[in-house]
Amino acid sequence: MDTARSVVKDVTAHWKKPGKGNFVSYKEVLNLGLGGMGQNFVTFMTGYLGLSAGNTLLGSTLGLRPMHLQYMAMVQTVMGIFFCILRGKIVDNTRTRYGRFRPYIALMGFPIVLLTAIFIFLPFETMTYTSKLIATFAFAISVSMVLPLFTDTYGELQTVITPNSEERTKVLAINAIIFSAAPTITGFITPLLTQLTGGYTDIRTYRYIVVPIAVLGVGMNLFTAFGCKERVVTSQSYVQKVGVLEGVKEIYRNKHWWLRTVAGWIGFLEGACGVIFGWVYIYGTQDMGTYAVLNTVLGTASGIAMVITPFLMKRLSNRTLLLVHNGLNVVFVTLMAFTFRIPILFFIFLYLNSLVNALSIVYGQAMHSEVKDYQQYISGKRMDFMFGVAGLIGTPVTMLTGLVIPYVYECMGLTTNYDILYDPYVRNTMFYILCVLSIVGAVINLIPFAFYSLSREKHRNIIKVLRYRALFDDYEEDCLTSEEIVLAIDGIREGYRIVNAPDPDMKALKAAVQEAKALPHANSEEKAARKQAIQSARKAISDGKKLIEQKGAVVILMDELSKFTNPEMIYRVHRAQDMLAIGLTHLSGMSDSVLEQAKALPAGTKQEKDTRKFEISRAKAMLRMARRIRRHYPEGIQEPDPATLKAALDMPCNTKQERKARAAAVKAAERELQIFHKCVKPWQDAAKLVRDERVSRTIYPEIEKMYDQARDEVEQMDAAPAVAGKGI
DSSP, rough: OOOHHHHHHHHHHHHOOOOOTOOOOOHHHHHHHHHHHHHHHHHHHHHHTTTTTTTTTIIITTTOOOHHHHHHHHHHHHHHHHHHHHHHOOOHHOOOOSSOOOOOHHHTHHHHHHHHHHHHHHGGGGOHHHHHHHHHHHHHHHHHHHHHHHHHHHHHHHHHSOOOOOHHHHHHHHHHHHHHHHHHHHHHHHHHHHHTOOTSSSSIIIIIIIIIHHHHHHHHHHHHHHHHOOOOOTTTOOOOOOOOOHHHHHHHHHHHHHHHHHHHHTTTTOOOOEEEEHHHHHHHHIOOHHHHHHHHHHHHHHHHHHHHHHHHHHHHHHHHHHHHHHHHHHHHHHHHHHTTTTTHHHHHHHHHHHHHHHHHEEEEHHHHHHHHHHHHHSSSOOOOTHHHHHGGHHHHHHHHHHHHHHHHHTTOSEEEOOGGGGGGHHHHHHHHHHHHHHHHHHHHHEEEGOOOOOHHHHHHHHHHHHHHHHHHHHHTTOOHHHHHHHHHHHHHHHHHHHHHSOOOOOHHHHHHHHHHTOOOOSSSHHHHHHHHHHHHHHHHHHHHHHHHHHHHHTHHHHHHHHHGGSSHHHHHHHHHHHHHHGGGGGGGOOOOOHHHHHSSSSSSSHHHHHHHHHHHHHHHHHHHHHHHHEEEEEEOOOOHHHHHHHHTTTSSSSSSHHHHHHHHHHHHHHHHHHHHHTHHHHHHHHHHHHHHHHHHHHHHHHHTTTHHHHHHHHHHHHHHHOOOOOOO
């Protein structure tokens, strides 16, 4: 009862204004969840239309062969490479007052539902097999162009709704509880309604049940589009400039991205048993009433998982929770393999398996957020959709592995005749094989995460570094806020406290537990004293372990604060100063002698090898820069005036003509800036390095002097009603 009261009190107190240290109000969390329900209603529809071997509509209803579906999926994958690159470039360079993701969340659902409705209402009854193939392929390609702009932007919005890792976990968990109601609703209503439309193998089910649910979803999605904010830890003057090749090359330096990506490649079999539950009732018992009830019960598994995930993540690291999840997945799928002939017993293990799988909804998104923050830390650039472009490197792998399940289906005789699934022998044999494949997939999926090392404490220090870097840009642009100052300096001071804290003597702390256990406990007072002593000793061990972890992670922050005292970095700063001394107008005069001089440097010691490698890389970059300047600025380079873009953005846009003129002016100004940035990137990087060294030495002490006043202002803002969070 007390817990319930505290929850109600917390929600009402922070309905519109987030709590201290947080960024997201409960109202915004609700808007995020309602939009997530809408997303689920739309993807519920598109899921029935995917080019998958287990697709009931395309396979059983339209009669398309599994291998034909897979061949089309492979072509779709190849074409998706170009779509993905285009989407990555567009979204990661989007700049609107509503953010990068929300405009796409608001608009992209409408064409998806329209295209789907057109496809489903085609006269398939009178069409030839070839015509069905062509129509299906045309629809699949059309939707694949725009669907990620609708679904992926919602996922990316969740990663930037708050920079606070602990708050993000809480938000993701509450959000998942809300939006997970969508599959529960559709899982109960749809099987019941299919009894009126002829079942899942009848086209009317998709026309008169699935499409209307998707239309409702598009409307609900607007809660997220207009009721949430994007919050990214960058300077307020930050302007996103990410080239496709540049962004992809940076992501390929991200070891944590590689581990998660490889896990996806080699764990492709893990979901092989996903069709069994539906097929048991569609082709086995054919009891849609029981199926509806069990579907509804199955939906509660994700709700329970959402409640317990934050507690599990607090006690376990993301990596440990993932390993536990996959281990339990192996156990439950194994039990499913031996019980699918007994539907109720099979359902119990399916429920448990669904529960542990649902844990990844929260921790998987949290891990994705942390990997993106790590990317910003190592590259200095914020990239979101470019991760999808980088993932295209695995296209050949996914195309080949995608053939496995359809091949298994056709080897079992499942081609255009899905009626063979009514045969218990065929159905049960296929189910057993699919369970074995899922077990193998779950086991090998564990391997990469044995090397995953991005802990919660490391992520906290990465956020501190990003805040520290953002201070200087905002200081020089005169847009530094009190909240930024307090968050950054509090984090830095905490880092120094951790560094200066004495190392815990774990041997002595463990001995203290044994001493506490040895205390007399003859009467109640002694028992209470002994119990208190044991608890205190164990807490000291827990605190010691936490301090050791913090000391290991705080190195990230300390390296950032002291990086300009590093001899290698000092050398790079000097070389950057040499480049700036050449002057912008003389950069096009670089000759091949620069590279020849770099290659002629000695390489006897490790330090000499590192210096030679750096100089060769620097020389190549300077030569590329010179060639680009000569190509784009044959009459001499001149830096564009940033005021031109600002003036274009400030142009009126009330009428159609004004909007057209403004769009053309903005496009021309941005293109001029992009060409300039692309040409002189090494020169700009050198200028930024020199600037960072200067401001860390001279400006940070000035910002520290502003701390006390900033703290007072933040406390005053916390005490007064305010708009929730700061969005960028």
